[in-house]
Amino acid sequence: MGLRLVIHFFFQFSGHGGQVRDTSGDEEDGFDETILPSDYRTSGHILDDDLNLWLVQPLPAGCRLTAVMDCCHSGTGLDLRYTYNIVTSSQTPVVKKKKVKRVAHSVGGATVTQSRDKPTNAQVILISGCKDDQTSADTSVAGKATGALCYAFVEAMKKANLNLTYSGLLSAMRSLLSRYTQTVQLTSGRELNLNDRFLI
Secondary structure (H helix, E strand, O other), X not given: OOOOOOEEEEEEEEOEEEEEEOOOOOEOOOEEEEEEOOOHHHHOOEEHHHHHHHHHOOOOOOEEEXXXXXXXXXXXXXXXXXXXXXXXXXXXXXXXXXXXXXXXEEEOOEEEEEEOOOOOOOEEEEEEOOOOOOOOOEEEEOOEEEEHHHHHHHHXXXXXXXXXXXXXXXXXXXXXXXXXXXXXXXXXXXXXOOOOEOOO
8 A cells, every 4th residue: 555645735824914895795794804915005905715716726635734824804714614613611602704605513512614615625724813803912922922823823732742633722722812802713625523633
């Protein structure tokens, strides 16, 4: 039996995120989520629609893309099909802003919002700093400025020695950021088993 090669990409953005009026009609609240590059004043925002088109859709089956977006309004920043909300005894379900053509169902203790469009060919995971209608905080650790999500992501992975499930990672990050008003989000292009090990 030969080795199975999986190509794994990693995309990380820390910076400003925003929202602009949706012109394609695929956003229930009427706003596209955006990231703001350094030249956004002259070149404009980069829409979640375009991030999906450029980063997600070209990837073939067998590829993995893990994205971490530490910016405001980043919950559905790659416009992926599935949005997860871990439900525990101490945490009530969060009602998420849903895209048009999306439906919600429950899988293994999590509320999953699923669009009716096709899943991605590749397995694409987005960990984002907050819901679409929230902002992501900056913080300081040991006197050094950092984004709160980046801090929580690295800290959770270090404490668990890189051995976390998707559910465990999401719960650990939310716990580390419990003093902030933002709620870490997990979205994916194909449905996940949240008890599987998070791979990076």
